[in-house]
Amino acid sequence: MSIEVEKPVLEKACREMIETILLCLPNALKGTIYRIGKTPELIAERITSGFIDEKRKKISWGLPVKSGYNPPGKPWVEYRDEPRRPLEAMSWCVEKQRSWTAEDPMHDARSVRMQVEGTREDFHHMEPVLVRKLDLNLNMYSSEYPKDYKGDVIWKESEYVTVAVVKIHFRPHTIRIGSHETIVIKKLSRSLGTELLSYQLRQDSLKTMQAYAKDRLNACNILADSLRNTITKSGMIFSLVKQEIGYLRDQWEQLLLQDGKDKYTKSEAIKDLHDMLMGMGNGQEDLRKDLVAVQNRFLELSLPPEKGENWVVMQIEERWK
Incomplete structure (x- = not known):
């Protein structure tokens, strides 16, 4: 040296x-x-x-x-x-x-x-x-x-x-x-x-x-990558769990309908609402399209009973008034 x-x-x-x-x-x-x-x-x-x-x-x-x-x-x-x-x-x-x-x-x-x-x-x-x-x-x-x-x-x-x-x-x-x-x-x-x-x-x-600063930066980058991967995986897992819960809820509803006296399903109710909209004649096309979109959105959701009821009141009933 x-x-x-x-x-x-x-x-x-x-x-x-x-x-x-x-x-x-x-x-x-x-x-x-x-x-x-x-x-x-x-x-x-x-x-x-x-x-x-x-x-x-x-x-x-x-x-x-x-x-x-x-x-x-x-x-x-x-x-x-x-x-x-x-x-x-x-x-x-x-x-x-x-x-x-x-x-x-x-x-x-x-x-x-x-x-x-x-x-x-x-x-x-x-x-x-x-x-x-x-x-x-x-x-x-x-x-x-x-x-x-x-x-x-x-x-x-x-x-x-x-x-x-x-x-x-x-x-x-x-x-x-x-x-x-x-x-x-x-x-x-x-x-x-x-x-x-x-x-x-x-x-x-x-x-x-x-x-030392370079090593610390590299360590931070590695940690950030690990956290990003963990968060990404957690998000995917959460999404899969949510889908599975929704599927199970649909199956549960189907079982209730099969064993219950009331056979009037959610899809049938929405279909009736669509038919009523179609029978209202011309006028207020924007409102009609909005209602159809919201009602179709409801068909895609699998909410608990209380949340489902609140969603219908806020999103569908309010628009029908």
């Missing part, structure tokens, strides 16, 4: 640190911060660079036109120490988790330009930005950490992982190993590590909250 915050947030934090160093250290000329990616790739990627003008009032931002550390960056296997390959200060800072100061560029053992081209680089200081493994929930002795060219796991005995590297360029012959400038940069690097960790924790919290 590494510090994986959003690019704009990361760049803003890096710019603020570079600006602080360039404005506070009068001999500082340029600052660059590299992000060290997740293990085991450990891609070193240049995030931003700042240059201060001669009057030390304005800082220009941007990345060099050509650099192996420009996005997408350089993986660990390409900059770690290996035989027959130029040694890099980046490898020292990442693996050893210690600073590197080029106080004498002509004799800098880790100057790639000096080793390859024979020309010196400028005076600079590089400082690793460290975060405790415990704060990132990492295993202290995990075998997933990157390895050196011999196959040995780096950071094995360290409590920290390297998440970034700060590089500050100085005026010639103004920077020394262990000087005041290096102490300031080291302290600010620790502050940057704490700031990046806080961004990481906040981002993780937001992701957790979003995942």
